Amino acid sequence: MRSIVWGGALALAGVAGASAVSAGCGSDGKDLFIVPYDAGSDVEDGGGGADAGPDFDPTLGGPCTEDSQCDDLIPCTFDRCDTTLSRCRNVPDDTQCADSEYCNGQEKCVLRMGCVPGPVVTCQDGNYCTIDRCVEATKECEHSERDSDGDGDPDDHCAPSRDCDDTDPTVSSLRTEICGNFKDDNCNGLIDEQPCSVPANDECGTALAVTAPGTFLLGTTATKKDYATTCTVTSPAAARDIVLAITVPPGAAKDVLVRARTSAPTNEVAVALQSTCGQAASELHCGRIGGASEARTIARSVAAGTTVYAVVTTQAESRVDVTVDMLTASSKPTNESCAAPQPVPLDAPFTVSLVDPTKDLESACQRARTGELTYSFTLAEPRDVRIFASTLSGIGEPVVSMRSSTCTDELRCRAGSSPPVFARSLPAGSHVFSVAGTTQIDANVVVKTYPATLAPPNQSCATAPDIAPNTTVSVDLADQEDAIRNGCFAGGPNAAYKLDLTQASDVLLIGRFPLNEIGAVSLSRAACGLSDLLQCSPGITPQRVSRRNLPAGSYRAVIADEQGLSTQLTALVRPTVPPTTVTSDSCVNPQTIPETGGFFTGDTTNATANFSAGCDAPGQPIGGAKDQLLRLVLTQPRRVVFDMSGSVNTTLLSVRRGGPCPGVEITNACNPGTNPNRSFLDLPLAAGTYWVQIDGYAGAEGPWNLDVRVLPP
Structure with a gap:
């Protein structure tokens, strides 16, 4: 892809006039360069001359006989010689300016300036x-109900019968009425009415006394947040807590392990242990994973007769199951870093308990939320190694990371119990791996070895087999490693294919995975290093990578699947085509899509809501959102791929057939683009006339892209 240069000195030169810019069309000197457009004050003052007339086309430049004469030195324009006019045509292509961010707005390609940033998405x-x-992750806007006090209940000025005092987080329609506090806690207009609740175990003076291990069914109903702890829930002001006083019985010292779990999976919890109740400075340990409904904490080697205090905090009032274990006294594990991994035998399961390890190692598997413990095993000869890990207790999953011989670099990683971490032909000697968790868990781990095998060619970008343009390959990932570390979808078994381009091309990669599975497709330069990644698209099937005007060269298409299942990879390639701007709004003069396909852009902001769609959100008005219409005539059966990647708004794409316009919506030919990749359809179409409806889901409007590929059936 041609490098992108933001408007700067070149922009100033363009504003100053043609004399400051080298020849844009024609190779014989400046005299062939014709300034196609000047947006300066002379136009506003009526001094624009003939070029300022109503038929003026700002994309036209000087005379030419071939494309090589038409380079305007602006990397984001599509430059060619329009042979029907014998003049250069330089068409801005906003896709050449687009970055991977959504919330910073849509970058624009401006004639004689280059790429300029667009307005941010407010x-x-x-x-x-x-x-x-x-929200960058979903590439969408989020409109949350106003909740100033963070108690999870919207202001009743906006939502009737909800939070009657949005400045007080202890008052809301979600609260239980508390007896005797002279307050309307539950916003029903009554004070201290029956039935009402009395808090239990709310303070140090009313703490639940625990003298033996057990599970206690408690609750935070009617309690308030009394005590500060070093870890807590997302909105402490709206939280509530209870206290347990745990006394170690006579005898040997014990480790006191406390686990708390709320009854609702969405209700966050934190638990801290203190040696002096209510004194934050006396805290021994605090456990919490953001957003998790389970937490655990530990106080090690507590002497007999000593009391420690567990402060359990929940975000919302709910039932809480608190389990207290009194274990044989121990010290904190020493295998927290690469310096002292704990040796483990092969083929023998062992338990990993993740309570309070420190996070020391970086991992590409970013689901790890706890610290990690390190382990080592020894091979007498080269072997294939698979490390299996599963959850014994807790709501999270294990995250296993295979490390290099120095332990500082990661070779493989895996979040979840299936498939296992897999590494082929590890050499004889000692090897290190680490275990972390998506939450605090106990995990069962076993290291199993197998005879060494050779990696298939598609396991490396260096030996990747070819994928021919406009073809599909089936890829079974069941016996693949997570060996291609290109920065896309770490932990998923993957495979690479070589895609060679002989000229600048528009490339569309499509990855298909089993339903309800998560996978990814990516495009990299040949080396497949982190800096070589051009685009990565993870999610449910199908996932797409779209790159326009990709320079000639050798690239790698990589497909991955979370569970290592059977997948399909499609590479659609065509010589780069210029973008076509669509202004047509209705059945009057709809934009025609050539039977060879093309790339189209438009903006529905100023369009009219003409047509409804079968896959729109419920409750939409007649006509739905503002829309635009294109026309496609096929003279013979074709497979047609419609891809709206890069569109700003939440798109809706519907294909209709027959006359008169707008025809009738085809079965299974309507797709809402509620995912970051926007709308996508891959349709077998018979010969006939089709109407392509560009719309917005649930009233959305704004700029859109449509890539149309017409292929043999």
Whole structure:
């Protein structure tokens, strides 16, 4: 892809006039360069001359006889010689300016300037009852109900019969009425009405006394947040806590392990142990994983007769199951770093308990939320190694990381119990791996070895087999490693294919995975290093990577699947085509899609809502969102791929057939683009006339892209 240069000195030169810019069309000197457009004050003052007339086309430049004469030195324009006019045509292509970020706005390609940033996505909906923000992960706007006190209940000025005091997090329609506090806790207009609740174990003076191991069914109903701890839930002001006083019985010292779990999976919990109740400075340990409904903490080697205090905090009032274990006294594990991994035997299961390890090692498997413990095993000869890990207790999953011989670099990683971490032909000697968790868990781990095998060619970018343009390959990932570390979808077994381009091309990669599975497709330069990654697209099937005007060269298409299942990889390639801007709004003069396909851009902001769609959100008005229409005529049966990657708004794409316009919506030919890749259809179409409806899901509007590939059936 041609390098992108933001407008700067070149932009100033363009504003100053043609004399400051080298020849844009024609190779014989500056005299062939014709300034196609000047947006300066002379136009506004009526001094634009003939070029400022109503038929003026700003993309036209000077005379030419071949494409090589038409380079305007702007990397984001599509430059060619328009042979029908014998003049250069330089068409801006915004996709050449696009970065991977959504919330910073859509970058634009401006004639004679190059790439310029667009306005940021503000997501303002004009409703004072919502908190609006742009979410980069989903590439969408989020409009949350206003909740100033963070208690999870919206202001009743916006939502009737909800939070009657949005400045007090202890008052909401979600609260239970508390007896005798002279307050309308539950916002029903009554004070201290029956039935009401009395808090239990709310303070140090009313702490639940525990003198033996056991599980206790407690609750935070009617309690308040009394005590500060070093770890806590997301909104402490709206939280509540209870206290347990745990006394170690006579005899030997014990480790006191406390686990707390809320009854609702969405109700966050934290648990801290203190040697002096209510004194944050006396805290022994605090356990919490953001958003998790389970937490655990430990106090080691507590002497007999000593009391420690567990402060259990929940975000919302709920039932809480608190388990207290009194274990044989121990010290904190020493195998927390590469310096002292714990040796483990082969083929023998062992237990890993993740309570309070420190996070020391970096991993590409970013689901790890706890610290890690390190382990080592020894091979007498080269062997294939698989490390199996599963959860024994807790709500999370194990995260296993295979390390290099120095332990500082990661070779493989895996979050979850299936498939296992797999590494082929590890050499004889000692090897290190680490175990972490998505939450605090106990995990069962076993290291198993097998006869060494050779890696298939598609396991490395260096030996990747070819994938021919406009073909599909089936890829079985059941016996593949997570060996291609290109920065996309760490932990998923993957495979690479070589894609050679002989000219600048528009490339569309499509990855297909089993339903309800997560996978990824990516495009990299040949070396497949972290800096070689051009684009990565993870998610449910199908996933796409779209790159326009990709320079000639050798590239690697990589497909991965979370469970290592059977997948399909499609590589659609065509010589780069210029973008076509669509202005047509209805059945009057709809834009025609050539039977060879093309790339189209538009903006529905100023369009009219003409047509409804079968896959739109419920409750939409007649006509749905603002839309635009294109026309496609096929003279013979074809497979047609419609891809709206890169569109700004949440798109909706519907293909209709027959006359008169707009025809009738085809079965299974309507797709809402509620995912970051936007709408996508891959349809077998008979010969006939089709109407392609570009719409917005649930009223969305804005700029859109449509890539149309017409292929043999």
